[in-house]
Every structure is written in C-alpha cells, then in structure tokens.
Amino acid sequence: MSAGxxxxxxxxxxxxxxxxxxxxxxxxxxxxxRAVARLxxxxxxxxxxxxxxxxxxxxxxxxxxxxxxxxxxxVGKSTSTSALVGAFRARGLRVGVLxxxxxxxxxxxxxxxxxxxxxxxxxxxxVFVRSLATxxxxxxxxxxxxxxxxxxxxxxxxxxxIETVGVGQAEVDVASLADTTxxxxxxxxxxxxxxxxxxxxxxxxxxxxxxxxxxxxDHTYRDLVAAVRMxxxxxxGGTAAGGETEAGWRPxxxxxxxxxGKGVPKxxxxxxxxxxxxxxxxxxxRRRLHRAAEEISQIALAGMRARLGRLNGAAQLxxxxxxxxxxxxxPYTAAATLLAAIPDPHLPRSG
Amino acid sequence: MSAGxxxxxxxxxxxxxxxxxxxxxxxxxxxxxRAVARLxxxxxxxxxxxxxxxxxxxxxxxxxxxxxxxxxxxVGKSTSTSALVGAFRARGLRVGVLxxxxxxxxxxxxxxxxxxxxxxxxxxxxVFVRSLATxxxxxxxxxxxxxxxxxxxxxxxxxxxIETVGVGQAEVDVASLADTTxxxxxxxxxxxxxxxxxxxxxxxxxxxxxxxxxxxxDHTYRDLVAAVRMxxxxxxGGTAAGGETEAGWRPxxxxxxxxxGKGVPKxxxxxxxxxxxxxxxxxxxRRRLHRAAEEISQIALAGMRARLGRLNGAAQLxxxxxxxxxxxxxPYTAAATLLAAIPDPHLPRSG
Numbered sequence: 212m213s214a215g216x217x218x219x220x221x222x223x224x225x226x227x228x229x230x231x232x233x234x235x236x237x238x239x240x241x242x243x244x245r246a247v248a249r250l251x252x253x254x255x256x257x258x259x260x261x262x263x264x265x266x267x268x269x270x271x272x273x274x275x276x277x278x279x280x281x282x283x284x285x286v287g288k289s290t291s292t293s294a295l296v297g298a299f300r301a302r303g304l305r306v307g308v309l310x311x312x313x314x315x316x317x318x319x320x321x322x323x324x325x326x327x328x329x330x331x332x333x334x335x336x337x338v339f340v341r342s343l344a345t346x347x348x349x350x351x352x353x354x355x356x357x358x359x360x361x362x363x364x365x366x367x368x369x370x371x372x373i374e375t376v377g378v379g380q381a382e383v384d385v386a387s388l389a390d391t392t393x394x395x396x397x398x399x400x401x402x403x404x405x406x407x408x409x410x411x412x413x414x415x416x417x418x419x420x421x422x423x424x425x426x427x428x429d430h431t432y433r434d435l436v437a438a439v440r441m442x443x444x445x446x447x448g449g450t451a452a453g454g455e456t457e458a459g460w461r462p463x464x465x466x467x468x469x470x471x472g473k474g475v476p477k478x479x480x481x482x483x484x485x486x487x488x489x490x491x492x493x494x495x496x497r498r499r500l501h502r503a504a505e506e507i508s509q510i511a512l513a514g515m516r517a518r519l520g521r522l523n524g525a526a527q528l529x530x531x532x533x534x535x536x537x538x539x540x541x542p543y544t545a546a547a548t549l550l551a552a553i554p555d556p557h558l559p560r561s562g
Numbered sequence: 563m564s565a566g567x568x569x570x571x572x573x574x575x576x577x578x579x580x581x582x583x584x585x586x587x588x589x590x591x592x593x594x595x596r597a598v599a600r601l602x603x604x605x606x607x608x609x610x611x612x613x614x615x616x617x618x619x620x621x622x623x624x625x626x627x628x629x630x631x632x633x634x635x636x637v638g639k640s641t642s643t644s645a646l647v648g649a650f651r652a653r654g655l656r657v658g659v660l661x662x663x664x665x666x667x668x669x670x671x672x673x674x675x676x677x678x679x680x681x682x683x684x685x686x687x688x689v690f691v692r693s694l695a696t697x698x699x700x701x702x703x704x705x706x707x708x709x710x711x712x713x714x715x716x717x718x719x720x721x722x723x724i725e726t727v728g729v730g731q732a733e734v735d736v737a738s739l740a741d742t743t744x745x746x747x748x749x750x751x752x753x754x755x756x757x758x759x760x761x762x763x764x765x766x767x768x769x770x771x772x773x774x775x776x777x778x779x780d781h782t783y784r785d786l787v788a789a790v791r792m793x794x795x796x797x798x799g800g801t802a803a804g805g806e807t808e809a810g811w812r813p814x815x816x817x818x819x820x821x822x823g824k825g826v827p828k829x830x831x832x833x834x835x836x837x838x839x840x841x842x843x844x845x846x847x848r849r850r851l852h853r854a855a856e857e858i859s860q861i862a863l864a865g866m867r868a869r870l871g872r873l874n875g876a877a878q879l880x881x882x883x884x885x886x887x888x889x890x891x892x893p894y895t896a897a898a899t900l901l902a903a904i905p906d907p908h909l910p911r912s913g
Contacts (some may be wrong), residue, residue, distance in 0.1 A: 265892035273889050357893075409731050496887070503883035503893065510897035516865040532854035536847070541616035542708075542854065546861035 232260040239366045244339060247366045251341055254358040265358065271365035273499070275307070276486065279389030279413075280374045286397040287421040291469040292374045296332050299370050300474050305337040307363035309356060311375035339368065357388060357506045386414035388502060390495060391485045392477075394462075395419045396435070398427035415462045417481050423466035423474060428532075435464045454481075455488050475525040583611040587618040590717045595690060598717045602692055605709040616709065621717035624850070626658070627837065630740030631725045632765075637748040640774040642820040643725045647683050649826050650721050656688040658714035660707060662726035662736075690719065708739060710858045737765035739853060741846060742836045744829075745784070746770045746812075749778035766813045768832050774817035774825060786815045805832075806839050 230238070230246075232253070238246035250268075278295070282288050292308060299306045334339040343355055356373065363371050375385050386392040394415035413503055418439070420432045439462050454463050463481045467474040490494035531548060534540035540548075581589070581597075583604070589597035601619075604611055629646070633639050643659060650657045683689040694706055707724065714722045726736050737743040745766035769790070771783045790813050805814050814832045818825040840846035882899060885891035 255733050262892070262894040265894045269886070269892040270889045273887055361893075497888045500880065500883045503886040503896075504879050507879060507882055507886065507896040507900060508895045510893055511900050512863065512866060512902060514897060516863065528858060529851065531858055532851045535620070535854040535858065536624055536850045538621045541613070541620040542712075542857045542861055543613040543616045545854075545858045546865060549858060549862050550865060 229381040233267060235335035236264055236365075239242055239362065240271055242367060244336065247339060247362060248341070250362045251343075251355075251359045252451045254355045254362065255343065257355075261308065261358070265361065268361050268365040272361050273364065275360070275368055275371045276391075277360065277371050277373065277389045278482065279392040280372060280395065280406065281376070281385050281387035281392070282395030282397075282419075282421075284376055286395040287375050288376070288395055291393075291395055291419065291421055291467065292372055292446050293374060294467075294472055294475050295478070296338055296468045297472075298479050300332070300335065300338065304369040305367060306339075307366075307368035307371045308338070309359055309363070309371065309373045310340065310342045311356060311373065339363065339366075360388065361399075374406075387505060390489055390498060391416045391482055393417045393419050393482075395421050395467075396431060397422045398425045398431045416460065416485050417478070418462045418464045419467050419478060420464065421467045421469050422470050424471075428466065432464060439464060444516070454484060459492070460488055460494075571651075579857070583614045584618060587615055587716075590713065591622055593718060596689065598690060598713060599692070601713045602694075602706075602710045605706045605713065606694065608706075612709070616712065619712050619716040623712050624715065625713070626715035626719055626722045627742075628711065628722050628724065629833065630736035630743040631723060631746065632727070632736050632743070633746030633770075633772075634750075635727060637746040639725050639727070639746055640773055642744075642746060642770065642818065643723055643819075644683065645820045645823055645826050646723060647689055648823075649830050651683070651688065655716060655720040657690075657716075658690070658719035658722045659691040660710055660714070660722065660724045661691065662707060662724065690714065690717075707735075708853070708860075711739065738856060740832065741840055741849060742767045742833055744768045744770050744833075746772050746818075747782060748773045749776045749782045754894045767811065767831070767836050769813045769815045770818050770829060771815065772818045772820050774819050779817065783815060783817055790815060792843050805835060810843070811836065811845075813840055838885045 231251075235246045235249055235253075239250050250264060253264060258264075280288055280292055280295075289310075292310075296306050296308065323461070330339070341359065343359060360371055373385055373388060392414055394417070396418065398420065415476065418435050420428055420435065422428065423432070454461065463485070465478050465481050467478055469475070486495075489498070528549060531540065531545040535542050535545050563901065574631060580672050581600075586597045586600055586604075590601050601615060604615060609615075629648075631639055631643055640661075642662075647657050647659065683691070692710065701749055711722055711724070724739060743765055745768075747769065749771065769786050771779055773779065774783070805812065814835070816825065816829050818829055820826070837846075840849070879900060882891065882896040886893055886896050
C-alpha cells in the first residue's frame with residue numbers, strides 16, 4: 212500500500228484533518244480558505260469550541276465592510292451579488308459572500324441552483340462564498356450569520372456581502388447586521404413593490420431597480436424616487452434620487468442590469484457615497500455598536516434558553532406545566548419558579 | 563347639573579370605571595362581558611396587574627375547547643368562523659373568538675372590515691369576539707393570545723376559536739395553542755396550495771376546502787386527499803378522507819361552502835371526531851401540557867429579556883458592545899459578563 216492510497220493517510224495528514232481551534236484560527240488569519248470554511252462549520256454546528264474561536268478572532272475583527280443585499284424572490288439577487296463581487300475584485304478588494312438559504316440544505320434546490328451563477332468566481336482565491344441554512348422556513352437570518360461574518364472579517368476579507376431573500380424577519384435582520392443595505396426590486400412585480408414600500412424605506416440605504424431594461428422599469432424607478440422624496444429631508448449631497456440630507460440619509464435609487472453589468476459602476480459609487488456618509492456622520496460606529504449589542508443579547512438569551520431547556524430535561528418544566536393545566540398554578544408564577552431554579556449566572560457551555 | 567350630564571358621573575359609576583383586578587375577575591367569572599373585555603385589555607397592555615389576574619383565573623381554566631383556524635388571505639376565514647360560531651351556538655355552546663390581526667390596529671382595514679361578517683352574532687350575549695393586534699407585521703401570534711385565551715376559558719366559554727392569517731409563524735403558533743387546528747384552502751389559489759402542502763400536513767388536524775362550489779374545488783379536494791393518504795397510516799376510523807389511523811390521526815379533508823352554510827354540519831362532525839380521538843388517545847392532555855410548558859417558557863424568557871434590557875439602560879451592554887467592536891472582547895465573553903450581572907432569580911414586575 213502506498214501512503215497515498217485511499218483510507219491510509221500519513222501521520223501529517225491525519226493530524227491536519229483534526230486541527231485544534233487555535234490552529235484553525237491561525238491558519239484562517241493567514242488566509243487559508245479551508246480553515247475559514249471549517250471555522251464557519253464550527254459556528255454553524257454550535258461547536259463547543261465556539262467561545263474559544265470567538266475569543267481568538269476578536270482582536271482581528273472590525274475591518275470588513277458589510278453590505279446586505281435583500282429582495283423578493285426573482286429580483287435577481289444572486290446575479291447582482293455576482294456582479295458586485297466582480298466589481299469589488301476589479302478594485303483589488305477581497306470579497307466574502309454569505310448567502311442565507313431560507314430552505315433546508317436538503318430541499319433548497321432553487322437557491323442552491325442560483326449559486327451556479329457564482330461559478331465565475333469559484334477559482335478566485337480572494338472570493339469566498341458560503342451558504343448558511345436557516346433553521347425552519349420562517350425567514351430570519353441564521354443565528355450563525357454574525358459569527359460567520361466575524362470569521363470572514365478576521366480572515367481579512369475587505370467586503371462581506373450578505374445575501375438573503377427579502378421576506379419578513381430576514382429583511383430586517385440583514386439591515387441590522389449590514390453597514391449598507393441594498394434592497395433590490397424589479398419592474399413588473401406589481402403589488403409586491405407596493406407591499407414592500409412601507410417596510411423597505413426603513414431598512415434600505417440604497418434601492419436598486421434591477422432588470423432596468425425591462426418594460427415598466429422607468430415607472431418603478433420614478434415611483435421609488437417619489438416615495439423617497441416624500442419621506443422627506445432636503446438633499447445636500449448624493450444624487451437627485453436620494454443620498455445625504457440635512458436630516459441624515461435618504462435611500463438612493465439606482466438602476467441596474469446585473470445580468471449585463473450595466474449600472475454596476477453607478478451602484479458602486481452609491482455604495483461608496485453611503486460609506487463616506489456613514490464614516491463622516493458617526494453613523495458607522497453607531498451601527499456597529501448596535502450590532503455588537505444585539506449579538507451579545509442574542510447569545511445571552513440563547514444561554515438562558517439552554518438553561519430553561521435543561522430544567523425541562525430535569526422534568527421541572529413538565530411538572531410546572533402539569534400544575535398549570537390542572538389550574539393549581541398560573542403561568543406567571545410557574546415562570547417565576549422556573550427562573551428561581553437558575554442559580555448559576557454563567558453561560559452554559561454549548562455543545 | 564343633573565347626575566347624568568357629560569363629565570359628571572355618580573359615585574357608583576365612577577367606581578365602576580376603575581374596578582380592581584380582583585373585582586374584574588369576579589365579574590368576568592360571573593359572565594360580565596365588559597369585565598372580560600377589560601381583562602383582555604389588561605393582558606394586551608402588559609399591565610402590572612397581569613400576574614394577579616392570571617393567578618385569580620387559574621383555578622377556573624382548562625375547560626374550554628380551543629379550535630384554531632388558519633389559511634391564506636382570501637380563503638374565507640372570517641366567513642367560516644362566523645358559520646362555525648352559528649353552528650356551535652345552535653348546540654347551546656358559548657363561543658369566544660380571538661381574531662389575530664397581523665396589521666396594526668390603525669392600518670388593519672381589511673381584517674377589521676371582515677369582522678363585519680360577525681355582525682350577525684354581535685347581539686348574542688353568549689358570543690364574544692375580540693381582535694388582538696400582533697406586534698410588527700411579521701406574523702406570529704400576539705404574545706397576549708394565550709393569556710386572552712385563559713380569560714375566555716375562565717369566563718366560561720365552551721369553545722374558543724382562534725382565527726389567524728396562515729402566513730409563516732402565525733400558522734405554527736396557532737397549531738401549538740389549539741386542541742384542533744383547521745387549515746382552510748380554496749380552489750383556484752394555484753401555487754399557494756402547492757406551497758402550503760408541505761407545511762400544512764404537519765399542523766392541520768382538519769383540511770377544509772372552502773368555496774367548494776367553485777370550479778376546481780373537486781380537484782383541490784382530491785389533491786389533498788391523495789396527499790393525506792401518501793402521508794401514510796391505515797384508516798381505522800373517520801372517513802375515507804382522513805381521520806384516526808393505526809399510527810395516530812391523519813388530517814380529515816372536508817368540503818365547505820361557508821357563505822351558504824353548506825358543509826358546516828360535516829365540518830362539525832369532523833371536529834367532534836377529532837376531539838373524541840384527542841381524549842381517547844391521551845393526545846389532548848399531551849397537547850395541553852405542551853401548550854402550558856411553552857407558555858411558561860415564553861414568560862420566563864420575556865422576563866430574562868426585560869432584565870437584559872434594564873442592564874442596557876444601565877449602560878453595561880453599551881460598554882460591552884464598545885469592547886466588542888474595538889476587538890478587546892468577543893461577544894461570548896461579553897454575554898457571559900452580562901448574565902453574571904443578573905443576580906436576581908425572580909421575574910421582574912412588568913408594567
């Protein structure tokens with residue numbers, strides 16, 4: 212048997228197959244893509260090593276610019292992501308992509324199929340693409356997303372694009388993670404746009420009318436520009452279609468043909484203008500502090516939930532539930548009893 | 563000035579305007595509809611009296627049968643609810659309806675308009691209808707729903723119907739609250755049915771094809787029956803289109819014309835069959851224990867969240883967030899620090 216045959220690995224390779232979290236982190240910081248992928252897997256699996264990895268990564272975070280990209284199914288999110296990746300690469304920037312897949316990894320045909328469009332970047336060592344599955348099909352970012360973002364940030368990616376289907380909670384979540392949020396729309400999606408309008412004004416920094424060569428695109432564009440103007444604020448920078456105002460930032464509206472690349476430079480200009488405004492206004496720091504506070508709170512709540520779950524395993528919750536269904540106890544008193552049984556103020560170890 | 567003129571109320575009325583939680587509860591238990599309405603308002607407002615009210619109600623709960631009714635917009639939920647209310651009333655049962663309105667109370671025109679169809683029951687003292695607003699427009703039952711349910715249960719309503727739009731989380735939530743969950747569909751809603759099929763099999767106890775006189779209704783009916791059969795389990799009771807099986811219960815499929823009342827008796831029969839199965843199999847107790855455990859956990863988590871929020875107010879979370887954004891701390895260590903600052907194991911008083 213040669214050392215290279217299947218099933219027999221030399222000692223060096225066997226060791227490389229199970230590197231420690233510290234070794235993985237060191238490799239990822241040095242730009243090792245496999246190490247980056249493995250760290251994100253640790254994050255997704257809620258590995259017990261998560262805290263150690265997180266602590267090792269911390270000093271290297273805070274540099275990446277985070278761009279969120281959301282929109283209804285069919286507006287061309289993956290094509291737009293791919294176009295943006297190409298444009299950032301042309302400027303010499305390293306780009307990470309986190310694609311939030313709202314379906315399970317086993318049934319998510321459509322979205323995984325879309326990833327095919329990223330193939331053009333597949334051989335580029337400075338592009339890293341990863342799909343993250345959400346739990347359940349109810350929208351909402353994977354809770355692993357902020358941690359995966361920290362991995363890519365620490366590994367030196369200048370830009371991290373977070374792409375997610377714009378339905379419900381996911382749309383709001385991506386805006387809370389991103390420095391700059393792009394909301395994609397396409398002409399001819401009728402009441403989808405109407406329905407979206409109310410909510411997207413609150414989360415969009417840039418409104419992108421994709422498929423701008425299609426009939427109705429001008430109508431959609433003018434419609435959005437009018438809506439942005441109505442939202443108020445006199446422009447002092449940016450374009451007539453949004454940008455910096457006396458009161459802050461109002462969404463810029465940009466036309467795009469992601470499939471041909473037409474409009475990509477203007478979109479990048481808008482992203483740059485927004486980034487400049489973020490820095491100059493102090494909003495960048497405010498957003499990042501808010502993001503960190505959210506992340507801490509979520510982890511703390513998850514810890515609390517785990518403690519309640521363990522009590523459940525210890526049958527205390529089941530006993531309380533029995534007392535409630537029999538009318539001997541009300542749920543508030545039961546909840547207080549449950550919480551009183553949590554004496555340990557420290558986060559439980561996960562895994 | 564007469565005692566009846568505006569702005570001047572006799573002492574008795576002034577006192578009645580601000581009864582204590584104990585007085586309200588006593589009145590509600592005696593069947594006073596205004597007291598029931600006020601208790602639900604206390605619940606919705608997260609009043610500080612909530613715990614007291616909940617404890618007073620507890621010994622009187624556990625009798626109501628809870629029926630969930632969900633489906634996509636346009637399938638005829640309100641008409642069906644109204645038809646069911648009429649049918650239960652004809653059997654001499656008192657009926658409470660909780661309509662979960664996913665839009666805000668100020669913009670929710672469509673759903674509030676639908677309530678008009680309930681007008682026929684408006685003068686019936688043994689029917690109580692209440693809309694509960696959800697927070698945000700992201701689906702999910704109002705957290706107040708389980709508490710409002712307890713109020714109606716204690717006030718002696720035999721049946722509580724919970725009606726909610728079947729989108730995302732709300733659909734799942736209503737199934738976790740109800741003893742029996744009806745999922746409404748209508749013919750000609752095309753891919754809506756396709757999309758729904760995967761999820762509804764898990765939550766539906768009874769599948770109702772409403773508007774059964776419309777073209778395509780037979781196709782929808784047969785389609786669902788085939789889907790239910792594929793889900794497995796040989797029938798030992800119920801009808802050919804679902805019911806009790808060796809393995810448990812598989813959804814019954816029922817045709818309905820809610821607008822004319824045709825099919826209502828058969829729907830009620832299916833509901834009764836399911837209820838009999840729930841009792842005989844022990845599933846009723848299992849579902850109610852699960853519901854109580856969920857409710858207790860949610861209240862406990864809300865208490866935890868409130869504690870974290872107070873720490874936020876005390877600027878500790880903001881300080882931790884600053885350390886995370888500067889890379890001095892990782893979010894896991896920050897979360898552990900935050901939790902360590904929560905020494906009080908008791909639920910905070912709300913309000």
